[in-house]
Amino acid sequence: MxxxxxxxxxxxxxxxxxxxxxxxxxxxxxxxxxxxxxxxxxxxxxxxxxxxxxxxxxxxxxxxxxxxxxxxxxxxxxxxxxxxxxxxxxxxxxxxxxxxxxxxxxxxxxxxxxxxxxxxxxxxxxxxxxxxxxxxxxxxxxxxxxxxxxxxxxxxxxxxxxxxxxxxxxxxxxxxxxxxxxxxxxxEARADTGEPSAPEEAQPHNQQAFSWCFVVDHVEGDHTIDRPVDYDTWRAVQPDFWGAPMISLTGPDPRTLETLTRTFTPGASRADAVADQGKDPGDRELWTFRRILSRDNLLPGAIPSDLVLVNWPMIDYLGGTIVDVPADEVARHEAAARQQSLSMLYWLQTEAPRPDGGTGFPGLRLRGDVTQGPDGLAMAPYIRxxxxxxxxTTVTENDLSIALRGHGDPFTTPDSVGIGMYRIDLHPSSGGDNYLDIASVPFEIPxxxxxxxxxxxxxxxxxxxxxxxxxxxxxxxxxxxxxxxxxxxxxxxxxxxxxxxxxxxxxxxxxxxxxxxxxxxxxxxxxxxxxxxx
CATH class of the missing domain: 3.50.50.60 (FAD/NAD(P)-binding domain)
Structure with missing residues (x-):
């Protein structure tokens, strides 16, 4: 050593x-x-x-x-x-x-x-x-x-x-x-934090989903990946609160929990739109939601297609946690999450509804060269x-929730070491919970x-x-x-x-x-x- x-x-x-x-x-x-x-x-x-x-x-x-x-x-x-x-x-x-x-x-x-x-x-x-x-x-x-x-x-x-x-x-x-x-x-338990959205009893293994993201583009040809080994299993997964199979374009709206069907249109362009999640969540058209390189910013012919990151609700892994469990269980959950993501890609390539009435986008190409991770996906799982x-000091829902505070003024603290702002945005969890979305105030970091x-x-x-x-x-x-x-x-x-x-x-x-x-x-x-x- x-x-x-x-x-x-x-x-x-x-x-x-x-x-x-x-x-x-x-x-x-x-x-x-x-x-x-x-x-x-x-x-x-x-x-x-x-x-x-x-x-x-x-x-x-x-x-x-x-x-x-x-x-x-x-x-x-x-x-x-x-x-x-x-x-x-x-x-x-x-x-x-x-x-x-x-x-x-x-x-x-x-x-x-x-x-x-x-x-x-x-x-x-x-x-x-x-x-x-x-x-x-x-x-x-x-x-x-x-x-x-x-x-x-x-x-x-x-x-x-x-x-x-x-x-x-x-x-x-x-x-x-x-x-x-x-x-x-x-x-945590409600009695421990005083948070009205917390459960009565602590649930230490009830944690937000992690996701294994990936990048695609769309070009001529058939780039369909091999059918994932567990595709049929993932194609059948449908949580009670989802409103449809997870491997689809339908799922809960994070803010309203109403069932929402999004669109996916390779090549869609919203070059004039300005990202502002305070006014528009931006996720109704999934091609433009997390696009990471746009042809509209480049000279004609520079790239054949936009590059789009798939980090969507449909790849949130709900099958278990990778915290405080044995190493073999971590490996099993991580492998399953990758299978879920690959199943989503395969569905997009073969079954997703197209604007022309057909199904599947075989021109979708998995860009593992952009991410350099296992199975052509990201190098690491996205951890929430x-x-x-x-x-x-512990910051609680009572400190940040506009509804509980009764106003939108910032949360302040005498020991501030910085500032931040985002809605309380909890993804579905390993314990079977739906989204929890709470409007929150700007805050100082204690x-x-x-x-x-x-x-x-x-x-x-x-x-x-x-x-x-x-x-x-x-x-x-x-x-x-x-x-x-x-x-x-x-x-x-x-x-x-x-x-x-x-x-x-x-x-x-x-x-x-x-x-x-x-x-x-x-x-x-x-x-x-x-x-x-x-």
């Missing part, structure tokens, strides 16, 4: 982990970053999901570093793609013209920009990247993590990493059980829900949700913060995860410089103000402007 020593260890290279790494590095600390997959960027890259953002993202509501990421993705297309003059001149270029957000792009664009943002620190040897690798054990003594051991997935080589502070930025909160940190999973620390109650030098840096099952639905999206990670990395660096512990920063007004001032200086917005009228 080899050994390393560093100031800050970040386990998990998703958006939160990348942001934590950058913040700590730019504050002068040495960082070791450990990532399971071949690409950094998590839900943006290995999971292939374009940015989910709030309506004001182009004006405010994001950190400066997050804006560097967004600007870098736009510059990537300006530098390397044959854009039309109009697209090149568009300051708010949306490469895919997708309607889920104002920044829909290919996963490799995100990978390229993240790698570029980290490159100077790797050259200076302030950053050590261990990839692909996962954490396998932790040495904890008197409520303090002394070291974490990670194992390379290519060579089984183990490395013990001694660090002053550790950020868990994994997609599923993997360090929490390894370090003995207290945590929760799934639905993680283990969550029992934190010094420092207390990053800090465990007991472990002194561990910080949550992703979806594993002090939320409930319900409020996770508003706090799990890309810009909020980035802000959480950035705050965690900045806090680790601040604590090293001040010889302090995160709990002390949280509880000591002078230290808290000093830390918040440093965040503001680094471009982290701590408070919302007046958004009335926007």
């Amino acid at each position: 080899s050994a390393l020593e560093t100031d800050v260890l970040v386990v998990g290279g998703g958006l939160g982990g990348v942001a934590a790494t950058l913040a700590a590095l730019e504050a002068g600390q040495r960082v070791v970053l450990v990532e399971q997959y071949a690409w950094l960027g998590g839900q943006l890259t290995s999971q292939a999901v374009p940015l989910d953002e709030h309506s004001w993202i182009e004006q405010f509501g994001a950190t400066s570093r997050y804006r560097r990421l967004r600007d870098g993705i736009r510059d990537y297309y300006r530098d390397w793609y044959p854009l039309t003059a109009a697209a090149r001149a568009d300051a708010t270029l949306n490469p895919g013209n997708g309607l889920v957000s104002r920044m829909c792009a290919e996963p490799r664009a995100g990978v390229a920009v993240i790698d570029a943002m980290l490159a100077p620190h790797r050259s200076a040897r302030r950053l050590t990247l261990i990839q692909p690798a996962v954490a396998v054990s932790a040495d904890v003594h008197h409520d303090r993590i002394r070291a974490v051991t990670v194992r390379g997935l290519d060579d089984d080589r183990e490395t013990e990493i001694v660090a002053r502070f550790v950020v868990d930025a994994t997609e599923l909160g993997d360090l929490l059980p390894l370090t003995g940190a207290e945590y929760v999973t799934g639905f 829900e993680s283990r969550r620390i029992k934190a010094r 420092l207390g949700i990053l800090v465990p109650r007991r472990i002194e030098n561990l910080l949550a840096g992703s979806k594993n913060v002090g939320t409930t099952h319900i409020t996770n639905g508003a706090i799990r999206l890309h810009p909020v995860e980035w802000n959480i990670g950035e705050a965690a990395g900045a806090l680790a660096a601040f604590c090293i410089d001040r010889a302090a512990l995160p709990g002390a920063v949280h509880s000591t007004p002078a230290l808290l103000r000093e830390f918040q001032t440093s965040l503001t200086r680094d471009g982290v917005e701590l408070h919302w402007p007046d958004v009335r009228g926007y």
Whole structure:
């Protein structure tokens, strides 16, 4: 076993982990970053999901570093793609013209920009990247993590990493059980959180669906994949609340729960539409919903077809959870989720209704070269829900729900380390629940949700913060995860410089103000402007 020593260890290279790494590095600390997959960027890259953002993202509501990421993705297309003059001149270029957000792009664009943002620190040897690798054990003594051991997935080589502070930025909160940190999973009981939408009894294995996404285009020819082994099984799946077989274009509307049949029209164009989920969910035509590269932005003949990400309700995997279950069960659920996604693709190629009255789109082509994952799908499953620390602060439905608050003014907190905004958007769950969609207010991110109650030098840096099952639905999206990670990395660096512990920063007004001032200086917005009228 080899050994390393560093100031800050970040386990998990998703958006939160990348942001934590950058913040700590730019504050002068040495960082070791450990990532399971071949690409950094998590839900943006290995999971292939374009940015989910709030309506004001182009004006405010994001950190400066997050804006560097967004600007870098736009510059990537300006530098390397044959854009039309109009697209090149568009300051708010949306490469895919997708309607889920104002920044829909290919996963490799995100990978390229993240790698570029980290490159100077790797050259200076302030950053050590261990990839692909996962954490396998932790040495904890008197409520303090002394070291974490990670194992390379290519060579089984183990490395013990001694660090002053550790950020868990994994997609599923993997360090929490390894370090003995207290945590929760799934639905909490109503008596524990006071949330009216929570069940009477806790349901730890009732968690949001994960999905295995994929990318398609549409060109001449027959590109039908082999019939999936479990196609007949998936073709028959129909949850009680779905209103139709899942493998179809019909399902519940997330906001109303009424049965909705969407359209799917390869080549459909809505180049003039502006993504704004506050006004239009954008999901009625699935070709344009999560389109990640649009021919309308490119010179004629540059590409034969748009590129479209399939991350739709029909591929939400409801068959079980991959948290706190044996490894063979994880593998079984992941394989089943891939079969579900491939079955959806095969149905689109062979049975989906066409506008001309026929069935099937054999010209749909699975673009595994865009995602580089198993079976031609994304590299990693799209994770919506993680283990969550029992934190010094927990954000609940009562904090965010407009209906419960009685107004739409932002949720504020004296220990704000950033801001975020998204509806509480819970997908169907492994316990058989339908969507839960709750209109929520803009919110400030409390420092207390990053800090465990007991472990002194561990910080949550992703979806594993002090939320409930319900409020996770508003706090799990890309810009909020980035802000959480950035705050965690900045806090680790601040604590090293001040010889302090995160709990002390949280509880000591002078230290808290000093830390918040440093965040503001680094471009982290701590408070919302007046958004009335926007």
